[in-house]
Amino acid sequence: MMRLELVKRPQRSALFSMLSPFIAFALTIIAGAIMFALLGVNPLTAFRIYFIEPISQVWQLHELAIKAAPLILIAVGLSVCYKANIWNIGAEGQFIFGAIFGSAIPVLFPEFEGPLVLPLMLLLGMVGGAAYAAIPAFLKTRFNTNEILTSLMLVYVAQLFLDWLVRGPWRDPQGHGFPQTIQFGDAATLPQLMPDAGRANWGFVFALVAAVLIWILMGRMLKGFEVRVLGSSPRAGRFAGFGLNRMVFFAFLLSGALAGLAGISEVSGAIGQLQPVISPGYGFTAIIVAFLGRLNPLGIVAAGLVLALTYLGGEAVQSALGISDKVARVFQGMLLFFVLGCDTLIHYRIRLIGLALTKRQAPAKLEAAPKLKEAR
Amino acid sequence: MDITVNILLTIATAATPLLIAAIGELVVERSGVLNLGVEGMMVMGAVGGFGAGYLTGSPWIGLLAAVVVGALFSLLFAVMTLSLATNQVATGLSLTLLGLGLSGMMGTRFVGQPGVRLPNLDIPGLSSIPVVGKLLFGQDPVFYISIALTAAVMWFLFKTRTGLTLRSIGDSHTSAHALGIKVIRYRYLAVIFGGACAGLAGGHLSLVYTPQWVENMSAGRGWIALALVVFASWRPWRVLAGAYIFGAVWIGQLHAQAFGIPVPSQMLSSLPYLATVVVLVLISRNKRLTMMNTPASLGQPFVPDR
Numbered sequence: 001m002m003r004l005e006l007v008k009r010p011q012r013s014a015l016f017s018m019l020s021p022f023i024a025f026a027l028t029i030i031a032g033a034i035m036f037a038l039l040g041v042n043p044l045t046a047f048r049i050y051f052i053e054p055i056s057q058v059w060q061l062h063e064l065a066i067k068a069a070p071l072i073l074i075a076v077g078l079s080v081c082y083k084a085n086i087w088n089i090g091a092e093g094q095f096i097f098g099a100i101f102g103s104a105i106p107v108l109f110p111e112f113e114g115p116l117v118l119p120l121m122l123l124l125g126m127v128g129g130a131a132y133a134a135i136p137a138f139l140k141t142r143f144n145t146n147e148i149l150t151s152l153m154l155v156y157v158a159q160l161f162l163d164w165l166v167r168g169p170w171r172d173p174q175g176h177g178f179p180q181t182i183q184f185g186d187a188a189t190l191p192q193l194m195p196d197a198g199r200a201n202w203g204f205v206f207a208l209v210a211a212v213l214i215w216i217l218m219g220r221m222l223k224g225f226e227v228r229v230l231g232s233s234p235r236a237g238r239f240a241g242f243g244l245n246r247m248v249f250f251a252f253l254l255s256g257a258l259a260g261l262a263g264i265s266e267v268s269g270a271i272g273q274l275q276p277v278i279s280p281g282y283g284f285t286a287i288i289v290a291f292l293g294r295l296n297p298l299g300i301v302a303a304g305l306v307l308a309l310t311y312l313g314g315e316a317v318q319s320a321l322g323i324s325d326k327v328a329r330v331f332q333g334m335l336l337f338f339v340l341g342c343d344t345l346i347h348y349r350i351r352l353i354g355l356a357l358t359k360r361q362a363p364a365k366l367e368a369a370p371k372l373k374e375a376r
Numbered sequence: 377m378d379i380t381v382n383i384l385l386t387i388a389t390a391a392t393p394l395l396i397a398a399i400g401e402l403v404v405e406r407s408g409v410l411n412l413g414v415e416g417m418m419v420m421g422a423v424g425g426f427g428a429g430y431l432t433g434s435p436w437i438g439l440l441a442a443v444v445v446g447a448l449f450s451l452l453f454a455v456m457t458l459s460l461a462t463n464q465v466a467t468g469l470s471l472t473l474l475g476l477g478l479s480g481m482m483g484t485r486f487v488g489q490p491g492v493r494l495p496n497l498d499i500p501g502l503s504s505i506p507v508v509g510k511l512l513f514g515q516d517p518v519f520y521i522s523i524a525l526t527a528a529v530m531w532f533l534f535k536t537r538t539g540l541t542l543r544s545i546g547d548s549h550t551s552a553h554a555l556g557i558k559v560i561r562y563r564y565l566a567v568i569f570g571g572a573c574a575g576l577a578g579g580h581l582s583l584v585y586t587p588q589w590v591e592n593m594s595a596g597r598g599w600i601a602l603a604l605v606v607f608a609s610w611r612p613w614r615v616l617a618g619a620y621i622f623g624a625v626w627i628g629q630l631h632a633q634a635f636g637i638p639v640p641s642q643m644l645s646s647l648p649y650l651a652t653v654v655v656l657v658l659i660s661r662n663k664r665l666t667m668m669n670t671p672a673s674l675g676q677p678f679v680p681d682r
Contacts, residue, residue, distance in 0.1 A: 004459045006679050087465055139653070145660045148412065148465070149603045149652065156596050156649040164642035284473055291466060324484040329477025336470035337456065344460040348679070 006348040016345040024338035049320045050313035062198025066270050067308035069203035070262035074286035076214045077255030079295040085231040086251045090151030091259040092283025093158035094129040098260020099267040101128025103274050106188035107170050113187040129260015130253045137252035141245040163276045181274040190269035201269035215297035288336040391623025392522045393577040397601035398615045400573020407566035408546035410675040412468025415598025416475020417571050421446040421578025423479040426589040435494040439579045446575015447568050454567040458560050461677040483589045491587035518580045530612040546671035549678040603652045607659050609669035625651050
């Protein structure tokens with residue numbers, strides 16, 4: 001029988017800290033090749049269609065930026081939460097509420113035009129996302145309620161609420177009964193960056209700015225230090241006078257606001273109206289982005305682009321090979337698995353113990369106590 | 377009378393998957409492991425069960441396949457968290473994400489296909505006794521499995537030595553390890569049991585509750601099962617009670633929609649999720665009581681020092 005044994009490293013390995021995302025990516029590719037082979041597709045062909053063709057032209061790079069923007073925006077917020085050991089997994093709901101709050105202006109006041117509309121919408125979007133994120137934060141700090149479960153449950157509620165809005169009070173009366181709001185006017189539409197080259201809009205710029213700001217916050221400011229201390233040792237944080245409850249609110253409001261900004265940017269930039277479904281699971285995929293980026297804002301930018309490519313690739317293999325676009329979800333899930341597994345290498349050395357192969361070289365000290373060893 | 381009986385029957389059908397998944401997760405958490413992948417294992421069980429039933433024509437093979445798929449899928453989580461000591465929260469989440477994706481991909485060819493349904497129990501004579509006959513002797517087989525499973529887990533955890541050992545591991549893996557208990561082995565078995573239960577719960581969805589395959593058909597039930605374990609303060613009989621309360625909420629909102637109550641259907645649909653939040657708040661309000669009931673090493677990775 002084979003057995004894995006973990007041996008703690010004296011200190012974290014800088015080498016594997018850098019290599020682990022790449023090892024994880026390589027393993028995902030191998031597993032993906034096996035999966036394509038099982039589906040009866042030549043893996044090389046599939047990979048060309050999945051990873052290379054979707055980004056071989058300029059307009060396609062714009063599509064990549066459109067998909068990457070919400071992922072990066074949400075993930076940098078989540079990275080602060082996860083660093084603080086606070087588990088907001090309801091970003092999908094905060095994304096939706098950001099979109100709803102921000103859309104209130106073009107839907108309820110379509111006559112209101114001018115340069116103020118867009119900034120107001122973005123601000124409202126952030127407020128909406130933060131407000132929705134405040135619910136699990138409040139319940140956790142006030143009633144000690146598990147934030148994982150409450151934030152997740154609120155995702156379902158948000159999806160149903162949006163569904164009700166676009167089928168009910170906010171439905172476009174001239175929309176032939178389709179469940180959608182009116183098309184946003186020009187004043188309420190997030191401008192494209194380079195309209196001649198492709199569709200990418202300012203959302204991507206917001207994402208990059210957010211990543212840099214959070215990077216400065218986490219690396220250069222006291223608040224970031226507070227996040228890291230409370231995350232790795234709440235006790236030490238208490239002694240230092242950092243409040244855990246305040247941190248819960250800070251992390252939730254920040255990540256909620258960023259998810260809300262992602263939501264309103266997506267609706268105002270890429271979609272142009274509210275629909276029953278406005279996200280292909282960005283809020284959940286962003287969790288993968290955060291971990292693949294090693295909870296580092298700059299790593300998250302790279303990870304966001306990679307995960308955006310898995311979405312585009314999924315669509316590409318669906319149209320070219322007739323494979324379900326769910327293949328994107330599978331790739332994303334596998335990637336997260338391998339990332340988490342490879343992270344073990346940073347803190348531990350892995351020894352493979354085969355009973356026939358190795359004779360354990362026990363240190364002399366342990367030999368002195370043979371009874372103890374047998375007991376195990 | 378007949379209506380009451382029918383409503384009770386549908387409540388039992390809605391509660392059964394919640395009960396089975398929650399009982400499995402209860403054992404896992406009692407061993408000190410937090411597996412947030414219930415939703416993913418459940419949906420994998422549902423697609424595996426439907427697929428096997430559809431291809432072989434036998435719902436029983438389908439049910440068996442659901443259990444096996446759930447258990448195998450949980451093994452992935454076990455290897456990661458137990459052998460590689462990864463973060464349990466993140467790994468559980470990724471199990472759910474992977475399960476939702478994988479089931480969607482595997483299930484593409486099953487969408488819209490007619491499924492097979494496990495027949496209800498029918499004992500001549502007994503099942504036709506008015507009122508109680510149907511409730512006691514005329515339900516689907518998984519219902520009886522769920523009740524037996526609850527009783528068995530209750531007995532195992534609190535009346536057997538192995539159960540005591542399992543609970544001790546959940547409360548302090550270092551002490552258990554020092555006593556020579558094979559912590560990792562116990563936890564492997566617990567996680568796999570939890571996976572098998574979640575798979576069975578998924579099989580119930582696609583072979584009894586609605587015999588067809590719909591993407592994401594678990595619809596958050598795995599998460600509700602996780603909440604139920606907290607709600608029940610890690611006691612099996614309270615899981616049973618909680619599952620039936622949630623079953624009643626689930627059925628209640630469906631009936632309210634059917635009766636055309638002048639409230640948006642989306643609001644009614646969100647009731648089970650809101651109820652979960654409310655119940656969690658009520659139960660965790662008392663911090664000391666929660667601390668007392670929670671297995672003390674829940675969610676903490678364990679690497680034996682050798």
